[in-house]
Amino acid sequence: MARDDRGVTPQSEDxxxxxxxxxxxxxxxxxxxAKGTMVIRPYAYRLWELLQAELDGRIKATGHENAxxxxxxxxxxxxxxxxxVEGFAPELAVVTHAGGKELEEPLVVRPTSETIIGEMMSKWxxxxxxxxxxxxxxxxxxxxxxxxxxFLRTTEFLWQEGHTAHRDEAxxxxxxxxxxxxxxxxxxDICAIPVVAGEKTxxxxxxxxxxxxxxxxxxxxxxALQAGTSHYxxxxxxxxxxxxxxxxxxxxxxxxxTSWGMTTRMIGAVIMAHGDDKGLVLPPNVAPYQVVIxxxxxxxxxxxxxxxxxxxxxxxxxxxxxxxxxxxPQLSPGFKFNDWxxxxxxxxxxxxxxxxxxxxxxxxxxxxxxxxxxxxxxxxAEALPGVLAGFQEFLLRRATEFREGRTTTVDDWPAxxxxxxxxxxxxxxxxxxxxxxEIKAETAATPRCIPLDGPPAEGHCVKCGSxxxxxxxxxxxxxx
Amino acid sequence: MARDDRGVTPQSEDxxxxxxxxxxxxxxxxxxxAKGTMVIRPYAYRLWELLQAELDGRIKATGHENAxxxxxxxxxxxxxxxxxVEGFAPELAVVTHAGGKELEEPLVVRPTSETIIGEMMSKWxxxxxxxxxxxxxxxxxxxxxxxxxxFLRTTEFLWQEGHTAHRDEAxxxxxxxxxxxxxxxxxxDICAIPVVAGEKTxxxxxxxxxxxxxxxxxxxxxxALQAGTSHYxxxxxxxxxxxxxxxxxxxxxxxxxTSWGMTTRMIGAVIMAHGDDKGLVLPPNVAPYQVVIxxxxxxxxxxxxxxxxxxxxxxxxxxxxxxxxxxxPQLSPGFKFNDWxxxxxxxxxxxxxxxxxxxxxxxxxxxxxxxxxxxxxxxxAEALPGVLAGFQEFLLRRATEFREGRTTTVDDWPAxxxxxxxxxxxxxxxxxxxxxxEIKAETAATPRCIPLDGPPAEGHCVKCGSxxxxxxxxxxxxxx
Numbered sequence: 031m032a033r034d035d036r037g038v039t040p041q042s043e044d045x046x047x048x049x050x051x052x053x054x055x056x057x058x059x060x061x062x063x064a065k066g067t068m069v070i071r072p073y074a075y076r077l078w079e080l081l082q083a084e085l086d087g088r089i090k091a092t093g094h095e096n097a098x099x100x101x102x103x104x105x106x107x108x109x110x111x112x113x114x115v116e117g118f119a120p121e122l123a124v125v126t127h128a129g130g131k132e133l134e135e136p137l138v139v140r141p142t143s144e145t146i147i148g149e150m151m152s153k154w155x156x157x158x159x160x161x162x163x164x165x166x167x168x169x170x171x172x173x174x175x176x177x178x179x180x181f182l183r184t185t186e187f188l189w190q191e192g193h194t195a196h197r198d199e200a201x202x203x204x205x206x207x208x209x210x211x212x213x214x215x216x217x218x219d220i221c222a223i224p225v226v227a228g229e230k231t232x233x234x235x236x237x238x239x240x241x242x243x244x245x246x247x248x249x250x251x252x253x254a255l256q257a258g259t260s261h262y263x264x265x266x267x268x269x270x271x272x273x274x275x276x277x278x279x280x281x282x283x284x285x286x287x288t289s290w291g292m293t294t295r296m297i298g299a300v301i302m303a304h305g306d307d308k309g310l311v312l313p314p315n316v317a318p319y320q321v322v323i324x325x326x327x328x329x330x331x332x333x334x335x336x337x338x339x340x341x342x343x344x345x346x347x348x349x350x351x352x353x354x355x356x357x358x359p360q361l362s363p364g365f366k367f368n369d370w371x372x373x374x375x376x377x378x379x380x381x382x383x384x385x386x387x388x389x390x391x392x393x394x395x396x397x398x399x400x401x402x403x404x405x406x407x408x409x410x411a412e413a414l415p416g417v418l419a420g421f422q423e424f425l426l427r428r429a430t431e432f433r434e435g436r437t438t439t440v441d442d443w444p445a446x447x448x449x450x451x452x453x454x455x456x457x458x459x460x461x462x463x464x465x466x467x468e469i470k471a472e473t474a475a476t477p478r479c480i481p482l483d484g485p486p487a488e489g490h491c492v493k494c495g496s497x498x499x500x501x502x503x504x505x506x507x508x509x510x
Numbered sequence: 511m512a513r514d515d516r517g518v519t520p521q522s523e524d525x526x527x528x529x530x531x532x533x534x535x536x537x538x539x540x541x542x543x544a545k546g547t548m549v550i551r552p553y554a555y556r557l558w559e560l561l562q563a564e565l566d567g568r569i570k571a572t573g574h575e576n577a578x579x580x581x582x583x584x585x586x587x588x589x590x591x592x593x594x595v596e597g598f599a600p601e602l603a604v605v606t607h608a609g610g611k612e613l614e615e616p617l618v619v620r621p622t623s624e625t626i627i628g629e630m631m632s633k634w635x636x637x638x639x640x641x642x643x644x645x646x647x648x649x650x651x652x653x654x655x656x657x658x659x660x661f662l663r664t665t666e667f668l669w670q671e672g673h674t675a676h677r678d679e680a681x682x683x684x685x686x687x688x689x690x691x692x693x694x695x696x697x698x699d700i701c702a703i704p705v706v707a708g709e710k711t712x713x714x715x716x717x718x719x720x721x722x723x724x725x726x727x728x729x730x731x732x733x734a735l736q737a738g739t740s741h742y743x744x745x746x747x748x749x750x751x752x753x754x755x756x757x758x759x760x761x762x763x764x765x766x767x768t769s770w771g772m773t774t775r776m777i778g779a780v781i782m783a784h785g786d787d788k789g790l791v792l793p794p795n796v797a798p799y800q801v802v803i804x805x806x807x808x809x810x811x812x813x814x815x816x817x818x819x820x821x822x823x824x825x826x827x828x829x830x831x832x833x834x835x836x837x838x839p840q841l842s843p844g845f846k847f848n849d850w851x852x853x854x855x856x857x858x859x860x861x862x863x864x865x866x867x868x869x870x871x872x873x874x875x876x877x878x879x880x881x882x883x884x885x886x887x888x889x890x891a892e893a894l895p896g897v898l899a900g901f902q903e904f905l906l907r908r909a910t911e912f913r914e915g916r917t918t919t920v921d922d923w924p925a926x927x928x929x930x931x932x933x934x935x936x937x938x939x940x941x942x943x944x945x946x947x948e949i950k951a952e953t954a955a956t957p958r959c960i961p962l963d964g965p966p967a968e969g970h971c972v973k974c975g976s977x978x979x980x981x982x983x984x985x986x987x988x989x990x
Contacts, residue, residue: 060630062580063587064617069630072575072645079576095552096559100542101581101619101650101666102603107543120610123582125619128603129654137544139581139605139619150540150549159840165552170581170650174609186581360639 038372040307045251049302050180056310056373058297059180066178066185073373074181074297076318078188081296082168084220084315085190088212094164094192099146101170102137107145110270114144117237121173123185139172144238144263144289147193148271155195155285157276162205163195181298182255182510189293192260195273195285199264202286206262209290210243213258221296222313222425223247223303224433225257226505228479233463236289240264246478246505248433249302252453254478254507257299260290298510303429310374311396313425314418319354321346321414322375323391324366326382335381342381342391342407349411351418371396376421377414379405395421397428439503446492446506450475454507456484460491461499469493469506478505518852520787525731529782530660536790536853538777539660546658546665553853554661554777556798558668561776562648564700564795565670568692574644574672579626581650582617587625590750594624597717601653603665619652624718624743624769627673628751635675635765637756642685643675661778662735662990669773672740675753675765679744682766686742689770690723693738701776702793702905703727703783704913705737706985708959713943716769720744726958726985728913729782732933734958734987737779740770778990783909790854791876793905794898799834801826801894802855803871804846806862815861822861822871822887829891831898851876856901857894859885875901877908919983926972926986930955934987936964940971941979949973949986958985 038055039047053059058074061067070078086096102125108115123139126132140146147165155163168190175185192209196202210227217225225245235242239261246254265284267273273285304311314320323343325335339355346353354375356366363380370378379391380402390404395417405413436453440446449455450473459465459477470476484502491498518535519527533539538554541547550558566576582605588595603619606612620626627645635643648670655665672689676682690707697705705725715722719741726734745764747753753765784791794800803823805815819835826833834855836846843860850858859871860882870884875897885893916933920926929935930953939945939957950956964982971978 060633062582063584063626063629064580064582067580067582069580070578072577075577076575078578095556097552097555098550098558098668100544100547100549101652102542102544102547104543122610123605123608123617125603126606127616129656130600130602136607137603146543149543153540159838172581176609188578358639 038307038309041250041305048305048307052301052305052309052372053180058301064185066175066183068180068184068186070188070294073318077297077300077312077316078294080316080318081216081220082190085212085216085292086168088216089166089190089192092208092212094166094194096166096168098167098169099143099150101140103140103143103146105136105138107149108138110145111238111267113266114238118142118173121175123172123174140169141171141173142289142291143167143169143191143193144267145271148267148273148287151193151195151285151287152271152273155273155275158197158278161195161197161275161285162201164205165194166190166192179510181301182295184294187294189291192288192290194288195268196287197275197277197283197285199262199286202288203262206241206243206260206288206290209260209288210245210258213245213260213290213292216292217245217247217257217296217299218426220313220315221300221303222315222422222429223257223299224426224430226479226481228481228484228505230259230479231459231461231466231477231504233466234477236261238263238266240266244479246507247299247303248429248436248454249299249510250305250432251302252436252507254454254505254509255295255299255302256478256509257296258290258292261288263287263289302510304425305374306397309372311425312374312376314376314422317374317376318352319375320352320418321354321377321379322370323353323355323379323381324363324370325355325357326363326380331383335383335386338386338407339381342379342410345411346414349415351411351414376418393417397421398424437505440492441489443492447473450507454478454505455492456503457492457506458487458489458498459500459504459506460494460496462494462496465491465494465496474508475506476509478507478509480504518787518789521730521785528785528787532781532785532789532852533660538781544665546655546663548660548664548666550668550774553798557777557780557792557796558774560796560798561696561700562670565692565696565772566648568696569646569670569672572688572692574646574674576646576648578647578649579623579630581620583620583623583626585616585618587629588618590625591718591746593746594718598622598653601655603652603654620649621651621653622769622771623647623649623671623673624747625751628747628753628767631673631675631765631767632751632753635753635755638677638758641675641677641755641765642681644685645674646670646672659990661781662775664774667774669771672768672770674768675748676767677755677757677763677765679742679766682768683742686721686723686740686768686770689740689768690725690738693725693740693770693772696772697725697727697737697776697779698906700793700795701780701783702795702902702909703737703779704906704910706959706961708961708964708985710959711939711941711946711957711984713946714957716741718743718746720746724959726987727779727783728909728916728934729779729990730785730912731782732916732987734934734985734989735775735779735782736958736989737776738770738772741768743767743769784905785854786877789852791905792854792856794856794902797854797856798832799855800832800898801834801857801859802850803833803835803859803861804843804850805835805837806843806860811863815863815866818866818887819861822859822890825891826894829895831891831894856898873897877901878904917985920972921969923972927953930987934958934985935972936983937972937986938967938969938978939980939984939986940974940976942974942976945971945974945976954988955986956989958987958989960984
C-alpha cells in the first residue's frame with residue numbers, strides 16, 4: 031500500500047472526512063451489510079475492552095452486580111410507559127417471524143432494557159430488605175439509524191446499562207449521581223477527556239426519565255459529544271411494571287429507579303478529542319499498544335535488532351507495558367513509522383544496529399516537541415511507565431486547555447452565534463422548548479447541559495430576552 | 511421463606527425436576543417473556559464471567575484477537591452455503607420491519623456468524639501474509655427453541671465464537687484441534703468436568719462443516735452433554751464468500767476456515783456434573799463465592815462475630831479468595847447454612863462467640879466426610895487456597911470415577927441398551943446414518959463422539975452387525 035493511500039484529509043479541511051477516512055484506514059471499523067451497522071475490528075475492540083475493564087471495575091466496586099436480560103422484548107412491554115414508547119418507536123427493529131412461523135406478538139430487538147428489567151425487578155423485589163437492587167448489563171442494543179456514523183450513531187452498538195431500584199427519591203438520586211461520577215472519572219482519567227457533567231434540559235431528556243444527567247466532551251472541531259448519561263426515572267417505570275416493596279412500616283411503596291449507560295460511542299470520542307492530521311492519538315490508558323518497537327536493518331544486523339526488540343518487549347510486558355514489535359518484513363521503517371502514527375501509538379521505539387551498539391533505542395512520542403531521544407535499554411522498563419503517565423497527563427491538559435480556550439461566556443446573540451461556530455457558548459436561557467428549537471434552527475446549536483459546577487447566576491435569555499431559567503448559565507454547542 | 515420451599519426434588523426421584531427447581535431456587539435464572547429466553551441472574555452471570563476470563567485468556571494467549579460483528583445478517587448471506595441454511599433455517603428469528611418500515615430484505619438475528627465473518631474475511635485477506643487470520647467474538651445468538659431448558663437449550667444464549675482462516679487444510683486442522691484443546695482444559699481444570707474429546711459422526715456435524723469435534727461430559731444422571739465444539743469448515747465458506755489469498759507463488763488460493771464455540775450451556779454442565787440433593791456444588795475455580803462466612807450470635811456477641819467476620823473476609827480477599835459474609839439479620843444460621851449449600855459454596859466458615867474466643871472458625875466443605883473442623887483465624891488466609899485447590903481436585907476425581915464407573919464397553923445389543931440406560935456405551939458402529947436413527951428410535955441414545963484417544967480396533971456394528979467404521983469404538987449415550 032502506498033503512503034498516499036494511508037494518509038487522511040486534514041482536520042482543518044474537512045473534519046468529517048478526516049474522521050470517516052481515519053476510522054477505516056486505522057482499521058478500527060468496517061461497514062456491516064445491514065444499514066448503519068458496524069464491524070468493530072480488533073484494534074478498536076481492544077480499546078473497548080480496556081475501557082470496559084476500567085468501567086466494570088468501578089461498577090463492581092460500588093456494589094453493582096452484572097446480569098444478562100433477553101435481547102427480544104414483547105412489543106407490549108414498551109407501550110406500558112407512554113413517553114418511553116413514543117421516544118423509541120421510530121427506532122425499533124421488529125422480529126415478526128421465528129422458527130418458521132409468524133409470531134402472535136411481535137418482539138422488538140432491545141433498544142434499551144428498562145422495560146424487561148422492570149418486569150424482572152417487580153418479581154425480585156418484595157421487601158425493603160431487597161433494596162437497593164443494583165444491576166448492570168453489558169450488551170448490544172439496536173436503534174434504527176437513518177444517518178449512521180461509525181461509533182457515534184450506529185444501528186447496533188455495544189454498551190453497559192445500569193438499572194437500579196431504590197426506596198425513595200433521595201437514594202435514587204444519589205445513585206444517579208454516583209453513576210455520573212464514574213463516567214466523569216473514566217472519561218477524564220482513562221480517556222483523557224475533561225468532560226463537563228450537567229443536567230439535560232427537559233427537551234433533551236431520556237424518554238421516560240424524570241431527569242437526565244450527561245457528560246459532554248469537546249471534540250477538536252469544537253463540537254460537543256454526549257459521552258454517557260444517567261437518568262433518574264422517578265416512579266415512572268415502577269408504576270408501569272409494578273415495582274413495589276413493603277416498607278419497614280409494612281406499607282406497599284413504589285420503588286424509585288435509575289438507569290445509566292456508556293457506549294462504544296466513547297471510542298469515537300477518544301478519536302475526535304485527541305486525533306490530528308497524522309491520525310489517531312491514543313491515551314496510554316486505552317491504547318491497545320502503548321509502545322511499538324520498530325527494529326531496523328536487513329540481513330544479520332536486522333536479525334540482531336529484531337532479537338533485541340523481542341527481548342525488550344518481553345521486559346516491557348513484564349513491567350505491565352502493552353508492547354508490540356513490528357516485524358513485518360515487506361515494509362520499510364518509514365512506512366511503519368507513519369502506520370503507527372496513524373494508529374495513534376503513544377510511544378515509538380526505533381532500534382537500529384547503531385542504537386543497539388550504544389545500548390539505547392530512539393524514542394519518539396506521538397505528540398510533543400521533544401523529537402527523538404535516546405532511551406537506555408537497560409532502564410527502559412523503569413522509565414516507560416513514567417513516560418506513558420506523563421503523556422496521559424499531557425493529553426488531558428491539552429484537551430482541557432483546548433476546551434477552555436473554545437468556551438465563551440456570551441450575553442448577546444451575535445456573540446452566541448460566533449461562539450457556537452468554533453466551540454461552546456455559556457449562555458442564559460429562558461428554558462422554553464420552542465426557544466431551544468429556534469436556536470437550533472438558526473445555529474444548529476443545542477443545549478448540551480446545565481453544568482453541575484456552574485456558579486449560580488440570573489440573567490436574560492440570550493435568544494428571546496426572557497428571564498433566565500435553571501439559576502445558572504447553560505452550555506450550548508453543535509453536537510454529534 | 512420456609513426451609514421446605516427452598517428444598518429441591520431429589521435427583522434419584524426426578525433428575526429433570528431437580529434441575530429445573532434448582533436453577534430457579536438457587537437464583538441462577540429466570541424465564542424471559544419471549545419463548546425459550548432466559549434472564550441470567552447475577553450469581554450465574556458471575557460464574558459465566560469467571561469462565562469467560564479463563565477462556566478469553568487462553569484465546570488471547572494463542573494469538574487470537576477479539577472483534578465484534580453485527581447481530582443482524584441479511585437472509586441472503588445464509589443461503590450462500592447450502593447445508594448451512596438448511597441446518598439453521600428452522601431456528602431463525604427474522605426482523606422484517608425496522609425504523610417504522612418494512613425492510614426490502616429481511617434480516618436474521620445471528621444464529622452463528624460464519625456468514626457475516628466470512629464476508630469480512632474476504633475483504634481483509636489478500637496475501638498469504640494476512641494468514642492465519644485468528645478472530646474471536648463474545649456475543650449473543652438466537653436460535654428459536656421449541657423445547658427450551660434453562661442454560662441447555664435456550665432461544666438466546668451467550669457464547670464465544672472463534673473464526674479463523676488458513677492457507678491450507680493442515681494449518682486449519684491444527685487450529686481446530688488447538689481450540690478443542692482449550693475447551694478440554696477449561697472444562698477439566700476450571701469446571702472439574704473430565705470431558706472426552708472426539709469427532710462427531712457425519713450425521714451430527716455442524717451445518718456446513720467438513721468435520722466437527724466435540725467435548726462431551728457425563729452428567730450425574732449418566733447422560734452426555736456436548737460442552738463445546740470445534741469445526742473444520744474446509745473451503746465451504748471460503749467458496750461461498752470468496753475468501754482467497756495470493757500465495758507466495760502468486761497464485762489465487764481458497765482459504766481453509768474453522769469455527770469453534772463454547773456457550774452459557776457450560777453453566778448447565780457445571781450444575782449437572784457436580785450437584786446433589788442439597789443443591790449446587792460449585793468447583794472453586796468458577797464459584798462466585800469460594801468461601802462464605804456466617805457470623806453467629808445476637809446482640810453484643812453478634813456484633814463482635816460480625817466484625818471479626820468482616821476482618822477475616824478482608825484478609826481472605828487480599829489473599830485472592832472470593833469471600834462473602836452473610837450478615838442478613840432476619841435469617842437464622844441454620845437457614846443460611848442450607849441456603850449456601852443450595853447455592854453450592856465450596857467452603858463455609860461459621861464464626862460464633864466461642865469460636866472467636868478460641869481464635870478459630872468452624873469450617874465445613876460442601877462435600878466430603880470431614881464434618882466441621884476448627885480453622886485457626888490467624889492462618890486461615892494461608893490455609894484456604896490449599897483447601898480450595900484440594901476441593902477442586904476432589905470434584906474432578908469424583909467426576910472422573912463416576913464417568914469411568916458408568917462407561918461400559920459393549921459388544922451386543924442387550925448390553926448396549928442396558929449401558930445407555932445409566933451411562934455411556936463404548937460400541938462398534940457401522941457408520942450408517944439410518945442405523946444411527948434406528949438406535950436413537952429404540953433407545954434415545956445417539957453417537958456422542960469417536961474419542962480421539964480411543965485405541966484402534968475393528969469389530970461388528972452393535973446394532974446391525976455390519977463391519978465397523980471409524981477404526982475404533984464410538985461413545986453412545988442419551989444426551990442433553
